[in-house]
Every structure is written in structure tokens, then in C-alpha cells.
Amino acid sequence: MAIGKTLDRIYRLAAYFAGALLVFLTLLVLYSILARLIGTFSGGASDMAGYVMATCTFMALPYTFRSQGHIRVSLLVNRLHTTNRRRSEIFALGYMSVLTAYLAWYMTRLALDSYDFGERSEGADAILLWIPQTPVAVGAILFAIAVFHTFIEVIGNPELTIESGEEV
Secondary structure (H helix, E strand, C coil): CHHHHHHHHHHHHHHHHHHHHHHHHHHHHHHHHHHHHHCCCCCCHHHHHHHHHHHHHHHHHHHHHHCCCCCCCCCCHHHCCHHHHHHHHHHHHHHHHHHHHHHHHHHHHHHHHHHHHCCECCCCCCCECHHHHHHHHHHHHHHHHHHHHHHHHHHHCCCECCCCCCEC
């Protein structure tokens, strides 16, 4: 499926971006610590670190979900009969699709409202809030797409196991 492979590449790129942001976050924290040690003002480094952490988290969600890296409580699901397990997992993926779509809509709406109202952070940098909120919204959108992508794959292939991501 070409669309599925393309989407998986996009999720992987978002994960690489999240990894790069994690390195940047480390550098920001080190800069902030070093600035305090030598007695200089580090500007909005702490605020920027928070924005970078939020973006890093949301950009990593799609790839982590697709590679089954999220914590999964399977104690109950593993005890179900194959048919009931499939139904419960389809229900869970459908419910999660709705929740992540709402999250993506909400984060997008938040960034758009911040843009419309020209909201600024209260920190030392007074950055326009839509700037750090936009990549978080993009990550939320990609996460919603990844969940829906998995939901459609599982519905379309009765032999697909959700835990392994492979056909039986």
C-alpha cells in the first residue's frame, strides 16, 4: 500500500525531527545552566526549552504509536478470545481515533486563536504563542492520522494482529 508506506515515512521523519529537537533541548538546558554559573541572563531559554519539549513529544507520538512503542495494557485483552480481542481492539482504535482527532482539532484551534489574537508568552522572550503552538498542532495532527491509519489497516485486514503489526 503506497499511501501507508508514505505515511510511515512521514512518521519516521517526524521522529527524526523529534530526536533533533531532543538534542536542541539538551543544548538549551546546558546553556541555561552555564549562564547561571557564570552569572549572566539566559533570556527565554527556559521557556524555549518548554516549547521544544512539547514539540518533541508531539512529533514523536505518531512513529512511537505505529512502532508499538506506547505502553499498552494488555492484561485484559490477552485473556479474550480471538474474536472478542479483535472487536475490543477495533473499538479501542476507533475510540482513540476520535480522541486524537479532537486533540488535533483543539491544538490547531489553539494555535489559530493565538495567531488571531496576537497572544504572547509571559516569559522574558514574549514570543508570539502561535509559533511554538503550530509544530505541536502538526504533531497532534500526525498522531491522529497515525491512529486512524492503524484503525483502517486493522479493519481492512482481519489477519493483522495489532500487537505485532504483522499478519498471522
